[in-house]
Amino acid sequence: MLSGWPLPLLHIMGAVLGWAAFLGSPTYRRRFLANAAQAGYRFASVRRAVAEAGKLVAEAPRLWFGSMPRIHWEGAELIDAARATGRGIVFLTPHLGCFEITAQAYAVRYGRITVLYRPARKAWLRELVDTARERTNLAAAPTTLAGVRQMLRALRAGEAVGLLPDQVPPQGLGAWAPFFGKEAYTMTLPARLVQQTGAVLLLAVGERLPHGQGYCVRLMPWEGALDSAPAPAAAQVNAQMERLVGGWPAQYLWGYARYKQPRVEMAP
Known part of the structure; x- marks a missing residue:
């Protein structure tokens, strides 16, 4: 039913939900404010991010x-x-704006793209999300070794893949690197994919336009050469993500638990 609603109406409802969660959950509110402060932002500067x-x-x-x-x-x-x-x-894009739209827009305009995602824990929700995300020209790869192999195959075939590099990866798929001055477990997968396939690295942001007018997919080049060592490469990725967040701080998902410990969940 909600899928047929106009986007402006959905965004009005979402803004109300955002503030309800912020005011009703002390844990979420503390994490939101702490993450924003760690990045050097006062609440007044990122207040809009609550509704976003x-x-x-x-x-x-x-x-x-x-x-x-x-x-x-x-x-x-x-x-x-x-x-x-x-x-x-x-493509690398942080939890910024509507990151889902970047892959969907690419799939519609250019063709096949594979995106990395973490499967939901509950079976019914996992089935719903898997079905919803498997759209035309859009394939989903889980955060497992099988998912990594799927992405490598796609790149070697000249296709595109998309990652959320500020998502905390499973234990063994990352390295500790600074993110806004604090150590965060960061995926090393982007560097591995580029090194093993020679793929082009691009930054993408799905900016949410005001008043439900739609979205703007903004592309930017990667700055500099990507280091071959895992930890320095992870630090470079975080620096690039900081650059993107600095462009749209009011659309970053400050409530995300960026500094949590990684989970042991790798499948053989």
Whole structure:
């Protein structure tokens, strides 16, 4: 039912939900404020992010089951140039804005893309999310060794993959590196994918436009050469993510438990 609602209405509902969660959950509120402070932001600077987090939840039914909303592009020539080389593309985007829309928009405009995701713990929810995310030209790879192999195959075939590099990876798939001045367990997968396939590395942001007008997918080049060692490469990834967050701090998911310990959940 919600998938058929207009996006402006979903975002109004989401803003209310966001503030309800912020005011009703002391744990969430403390983490939100602590993460923002760690990055050097006062609450007044990121106050809008409370509502934006709620919009992220409310827009999910539309993105998973409804029609594609209006998409604007900025920097699409970077994708065109990367595809012209015949190499695969690794897109990195943090928990910023509507990160789901970046992969969906690519799938509609360019073709097949594989995204990394963490399967839900509950079976019924896992089935729902898996079904919703497996859309035309959009494949999902779990955070397991099998998922990593799936992404490698896609890149070697000249396709694209998408990662949330500020997501805490399972134990063994990351390295400790500073994120806004505090050590955070960071995935080393982006560097491994690029090193093993020669893929082009691009940064992507799905900016949520005001008043439910849609989204703007913004592409930016990776700055500098990616280090071959895991820990320095992880630090470079975090620095790039900090750059993106600095551009849109009011749309970052400050309530995400970025500094938590990794879980042991790797499958053989």
